[in-house]
Amino acid sequence: MKRFLLLALFLLLPGRWLAAEDLFEIKPVAEGVYAAIAKPAYRVNCNAAIILLEDGVLVVDTHSKPSAARALIAQIKKLTDKPVKYVVNTHFHYDHYQGNEAYPSAWPAGIEIISSEATRANIQRLGIPRIKNEIVSMPQEIASLKSELEKAANAEKKEAIRKNLIQAEAYLAELKTMRVTLPTMTFDRSLILHRNARTVEILWLGRAHTDGDVWVFLPKEKVLVTGDALHGWTPFMGDSYPYDWIQTLDAAEKLDFDYVISGHGDVMQGKQKFELWKQYFRDLMDHTAAAYGDGTSLEEAKKRVSELLISKYADKFDPNFPRSVGSNVAKAYQVIAIAR
Ligand SMILES: [Zn+2]
Structure with missing residues (x-):
């Protein structure tokens, strides 16, 4: 009934x-x-x-x-x-x-x-080890969410962190039983x-x-x-x-x-995004190559090239762009350093 x-x-x-x-x-x-x-x-x-x-x-x-x-x-x-x-x-x-x-x-x-x-081949070689690594590293991530929850200043922040915590714990449980x-x-x-x-x-x-x-x-x-x-x-x-x-x-x-x-x-x-991404990659590689050519260290190149790219592209990508661009410069630097 x-x-x-x-x-x-x-x-x-x-x-x-x-x-x-x-x-x-x-x-x-x-x-x-x-x-x-x-x-x-x-x-x-x-x-x-x-x-x-x-x-x-x-x-x-x-x-x-x-x-x-x-x-x-x-x-x-x-x-x-x-x-x-x-x-x-x-x-x-x-x-x-x-x-x-x-x-x-x-x-x-x-x-x-x-x-x-x-x-x-990549799932076999890289995907599976990355799952294993996440199973080991997620408890640390969950622990820091818990400490963030305790320190959260107001009810709204607490609620947002609590939601993330529930999802993080559920994700870890799924990782453990995942059949790749x-x-x-x-x-x-x-x-x-x-x-x-x-x-x-x-x-x-x-x-x-x-x-x-x-x-x-x-x-x-x-x-x-x-x-x-x-x-x-x-x-x-x-x-x-x-x-x-x-x-x-x-x-x-x-x-x-x-x-x-x-x-x-x-x-x-339309195709505007294709033009944007191509120009961004060209600028990223050119500026990073120039910095590398001047003998600039990775840390200094990240700072200098990021500033240039943020001034040109921050309003063209999503709001995370200023936080993500540094890792793109690091990747570009690594590619250029290996190529030379
Ligand atoms: Zn991807």
Whole structure:
């Protein structure tokens, strides 16, 4: 009886109340093509792209944890009765593949997880050790959140930290039980799904944010899915190849698209962001190379080049730019120092 009452209550609840619990905002981009824009979370979730095919669904990227992927699966089931048949991992970063296991769990009859060869190898070589490292380092992070909570000045701050703490503890629990699920289908340059209604081109166009980034291109709908090779936040360059990245952005920009579903941030229209990122990488590399050429130390270069870049780009990237730019300069310095 209790169950029926609960069910009745569930059915009576307005959709809006349920939507507030969703982790993603689903935005239609073209007929049968959706962007799932991730809401803020303590351990960041990437966006996903949802592409409906005649025989099933293709989803691009799986977020930082299986629970987030399961949350998206619940939202996909509201869009279509079709099963997810293909998952694409754009690259090996934790916030794009760690939810993989949710898909074969939900559709055990058969699902292909597609990536570049490099991305599959990177998950094995780098992704798995990074999970192990996080399991060891997270308790320290949780301890500092707890001490922050004690020191928090007001109720509002306390509440924000408490929310983060709950998510951090849940994330650690998920890491401990995570079954790393590797891509089951890899390719070298391109993999194309030909369907009557649409064609899906999964492309490797060169090294960029990592050595394995793939782009998902819908030529008929003029939609490009970019992962972290281009997105709405400040570029993260830790595993990147900056000089190649500029060329790869050039190659991607030549594709005929109007809409971009990126790894982070909102759906974009047009190609302006490509120009911005290319110019930023050129300036970053040029200024850092000049500083390195003058014999400037890494610390001094970080300070000097960051100042130059902040004055030109702070209003063009997200509010985190001034805090992130220093690590980009450090990466540039390292690349230049190794190259010489
Ligand atoms: Zn990434």
